[in-house]
Amino acid sequence: MNSFFKSAKLIFKRVHKFISAIINFVLIIPMYFIGAGLSRLFYKAPEEEPNPVSYWKDSKLSYKKQDFERLF
Amino acid sequence: MAKATYILGISCYYHDSAACIVKDGLLLAAAEEERFTRQKHDNSFPINAVKFCLAKAGITAKELDYVVFYEKPLVKFERILHTFAKTFPKSFWYFYKAIPSWVNEKLRVEKVIRKKIKYKGQVLFVPHHLSHAASCFLVSPFKESAIITCDGVGEWNTTTIGYGKDNSIRLHKEINFPDSLGLLYSTFTAYLGFEVNNDEYKVMGLAAYGKPNCYEQFRQLIDIKDDGSFKLDIKYFSYEHKEKMFSKELIKLFGEPRKKDERVTARHENIASTLQKITEEAMIKMANHAYKLFKSDNLCLAGGVALNCVANGKILRETQFKNLFIQPAAGDSGGAIGAAFYAYNAILGKKRTYVMDDAYLGTEFSNAEVEEFLRKNNVKYEMFDDAELVRRVAGLIWKNKVVGWFQGRMEFGPRALGSRSILANPCNPRMKDILNKKVKHREEFRPFAPAVIAEEAENYFAMNYESPFMLQTFDVLKDKQKILPSITHVDGTARVQTVSAKQNKLFYSLIKEFKKLSEVPVIINTSFNVRGEPIVNTPKDVYDCFRNTGIDYLAVGNCLVRK
Numbered sequence: 228m229n230s231f232f233k234s235a236k237l238i239f240k241r242v243h244k245f246i247s248a249i250i251n252f253v254l255i256i257p258m259y260f261i262g263a264g265l266s267r268l269f270y271k272a273p274e275e276e277p278n279p280v281s282y283w284k285d286s287k288l289s290y291k292k293q294d295f296e297r298l299f
Numbered sequence: 300m301a302k303a304t305y306i307l308g309i310s311c312y313y314h315d316s317a318a319c320i321v322k323d324g325l326l327l328a329a330a331e332e333e334r335f336t337r338q339k340h341d342n343s344f345p346i347n348a349v350k351f352c353l354a355k356a357g358i359t360a361k362e363l364d365y366v367v368f369y370e371k372p373l374v375k376f377e378r379i380l381h382t383f384a385k386t387f388p389k390s391f392w393y394f395y396k397a398i399p400s401w402v403n404e405k406l407r408v409e410k411v412i413r414k415k416i417k418y419k420g421q422v423l424f425v426p427h428h429l430s431h432a433a434s435c436f437l438v439s440p441f442k443e444s445a446i447i448t449c450d451g452v453g454e455w456n457t458t459t460i461g462y463g464k465d466n467s468i469r470l471h472k473e474i475n476f477p478d479s480l481g482l483l484y485s486t487f488t489a490y491l492g493f494e495v496n497n498d499e500y501k502v503m504g505l506a507a508y509g510k511p512n513c514y515e516q517f518r519q520l521i522d523i524k525d526d527g528s529f530k531l532d533i534k535y536f537s538y539e540h541k542e543k544m545f546s547k548e549l550i551k552l553f554g555e556p557r558k559k560d561e562r563v564t565a566r567h568e569n570i571a572s573t574l575q576k577i578t579e580e581a582m583i584k585m586a587n588h589a590y591k592l593f594k595s596d597n598l599c600l601a602g603g604v605a606l607n608c609v610a611n612g613k614i615l616r617e618t619q620f621k622n623l624f625i626q627p628a629a630g631d632s633g634g635a636i637g638a639a640f641y642a643y644n645a646i647l648g649k650k651r652t653y654v655m656d657d658a659y660l661g662t663e664f665s666n667a668e669v670e671e672f673l674r675k676n677n678v679k680y681e682m683f684d685d686a687e688l689v690r691r692v693a694g695l696i697w698k699n700k701v702v703g704w705f706q707g708r709m710e711f712g713p714r715a716l717g718s719r720s721i722l723a724n725p726c727n728p729r730m731k732d733i734l735n736k737k738v739k740h741r742e743e744f745r746p747f748a749p750a751v752i753a754e755e756a757e758n759y760f761a762m763n764y765e766s767p768f769m770l771q772t773f774d775v776l777k778d779k780q781k782i783l784p785s786i787t788h789v790d791g792t793a794r795v796q797t798v799s800a801k802q803n804k805l806f807y808s809l810i811k812e813f814k815k816l817s818e819v820p821v822i823i824n825t826s827f828n829v830r831g832e833p834i835v836n837t838p839k840d841v842y843d844c845f846r847n848t849g850i851d852y853l854a855v856g857n858c859l860v861r862k
Contacts, residue, residue: 251399259383259394266384282528283472283588286459288426290469292646295423298409299373 308639310369312405314340314496317632318348320356321639324652328355329660329711331632334836346415360418367642369634370427372408374454386540425638427453434637435599436463437644438655439624445589450602451481462593466644466651478531481603486544487574491567492557504745506575507790509568516552517577527585579610586618596621605629608794612771627658627768628712657802661709669856672838680858692854693812696724700851705841714769715826717806719834723823730785737849740830749786750824752810753797760795769796
C-alpha cells in the first residue's frame with residue numbers, strides 16, 4: 228500500500244512538472260516577445276556624458292518609515 | 300516590565316540565504332540556511348534558519364514584532380525586466396528560466412513569509428545596499444563612520460558610499476548595474492574556470508602567484524576614475540542576458556578561457572593578479588573619496604567585495620582611515636542582520652546597544668547531546684574536562700595530527716573561527732600537503748590561514764590591531780616566515796585571525812597550550828568541511844566528515860574521538 232502511494236505521488240509530481248512546463252512555455256513566449264519586444268522598440272539608452280569626471284550618482288533613496296512597508 | 304521587541308531579519312533568493320533574530324537591539328542568533336540543508340550557498344527561503352532563531356529566542360512567530368526582508372523585490376524585478384528589454388531578443392532563455400521563480404515566489408515574498416512561518420504581523424523591506432550598510436555600521440564599535448558597500452548587484456545599486464552616525468545611515472553616492480566590481484570579479488572567476496559566487500576567493504589566492512601584467516587589457520574593460528567610481532565596457536560581458544558571464548569580445552581580448560579541470564598556467568595567474576590589483580585600486584580610491592567626503596577616522600565595509608581580505612588589508616594601510624570594521628558575514632547572508640538592525644535602530648529610532656565582537660551566533664550542542672549521538676552510533680570516545688582537553692589536543696597538533704574541533708556555538712559567515720574548525724601544526728612545512736591529501740583536497744595554490752593569540756599577533760605578523768574575523772591579510776614578519784611555513788602564502792602574507800580570551804576562551808586556551816609545546820602562539824585554522832560542502836552543523840555532520848576524511852582526531856564538545 229505504501230509503495231502504491233509512493234508511486235502515485237511520483238507520477239503526480241512528474242505530470243505536474245510536465246503541465247507546468249507547458250503552461251510556462253505557452254505563457255512565457257508571448258509574454259517575452261510582446262512585453263520585452265515592445266519595450267525594446269521604445270527603449271532609449273540613457274544619454275551619457277562622454278568621459279565624465281566621475282561615475283558616482285547621487286543616491287535618491289527615501290528614508291520615510293512608510294517606504295519600508297512597501298515592496299518597492 | 301515592558302514587552303521585549305523581537306525582530307526577525309531574512310535574506311534569501313540570490314545566494315547564501317540566512318536569518319537572524321534581534322531582541323531589544325541585541326543579536327541573539329543568526330545562521331545560514333546552507334548549514335541545515337547541506338546545500339552550499341543555498342538560496343531558498345531560510346525556513347530552518349528561521350526555526351533555529353525562534354527556538355534560540357524561546358518564542359513563536361506570533362511573538363515577533365517585525366519581520367524584515369533585506370531588499371525591495373519589486374525594484375529588483377524592475378531592473379531585471381528593464382535588462383531583459385534592453386537585451387531583447389538575446390535574453391529569451393534567461394527570461395524563460397528566471398520568470399517562473401519570480402512569479403511563483405520572489406514577488407510574493409510577503410505572502411511566502413507569512414505562510415511559511417505562520418506570521419501575521421508587519422513585514423518591512425529594507426533596500427539591499429542599505430541592509431549591507433546597516434549590517435556593518437549598526438553593529439560596529441563606531442559612533443560615526445564612513446560606509447562603503449560593494450557587491451555584485453542588489454536592486455539597481457552595485458556600489459554605494461554612505462555615512463552613519465548614532466542610529467542613522469544615509470547613502471550619498473551610488474553606482475548602478477551593469478557597472479559592478481563584484482560582477483567583474485565573478486566574470487573572471489568564470490573565465491579562469493572556477494564557480495561564480497563560490498570560488499572568488501580561489502582567484503584571490505591565485506593572484507599572489509602571478510604578475511599584474513595584463514593592465515592594458517583590463518583598462519579596456521573598466522575605466523576607474525580618481526574618486527574610485529568606475530564604468531565597465533559592457534560589450535565584454537554577457538551577464539545582462541545570459542548566465543554565462545563573459546562575451547566573445549572578452550575571449551578575443553584575453554584568449555581562450557580556462558576549462559574547469561585544466562592546468563593553471565602563468566597566463567591564468569597573471570590575469571588573476573591583474574584583476575586583484577584593479578579591484579584594490581578601485582577600492583582604495585573609493586575609500587580615499589569616502590574619507591574626503593566625510594573626514595571620519597572610521598570606515599565600515601560590507602557587501603561581497605568586502606570579503607576580499609587582500610584588498611581589505613591594503614585599505615587600512617594605504618588610506619587615511621584609522622579604524623576599519625567588517626562584519627564576519629559581509630556578503631548577502633549578513634543582509635539579514637542589516638535589515639533587522641536597520642528596523643530596530645533607524646526605523647523604530649532605538650539607541651544602539653550592541654557591538655558584534657564575535658561571530659558565535661549559531662547552533663550549539665551540549666555534551667549530553669554529543670555523548671548520546673556517539674553512544675547511539677557505537678563510537679568510542681574519551682571524556683575530559685576543558686583543561687585536559689586543550690592539553691591533549693595541543694599535544695596532538697604538535698605531533699602533526701589533524702584534529703577536528705567542534706565546540707560551542709557555530710560561526711555566522713563563511714569563516715570558521717574556532718568553533719567548527721580543522722586544526723593543524725603551522726610549523727610543519729609539509730602540513731599544507733598533508734591537510735590537502737587527508738581532508739581538504741584543495742587546489743595547490745590556496746593557502747591555509749593562521750589563528751594567533753591576539754596579544755602576540757604583532758610579534759609574528761605586520762599588524763597593530765585585532766583581526767578577529769579573518770577578513771584581512773597581513774605580511775608574515777620576515778624572520779617568522781621560516782617558523783610558519785604552512786600558513787605563509789607565496790607572497791609572504793597570511794589571512795590572520797586574532798583570538799582573545801573574551802571572544803573564545805577555549806580556543807584561546809588551546810593556542811596557549813600549543814605555544815607551551817611549540818613556542819609559537821599560532822595554529823592552522825581551516826573550516827570543518829570537505830570541498831563543495833557547507834561547514835558542519837550537527838554532531839552527525841561532524842562524524843560523517845570525520846569518518847569520510849583523513850582527520851586523525853575529533854574533539855567534539857568534551858569528547859575526544861580517535862580514528
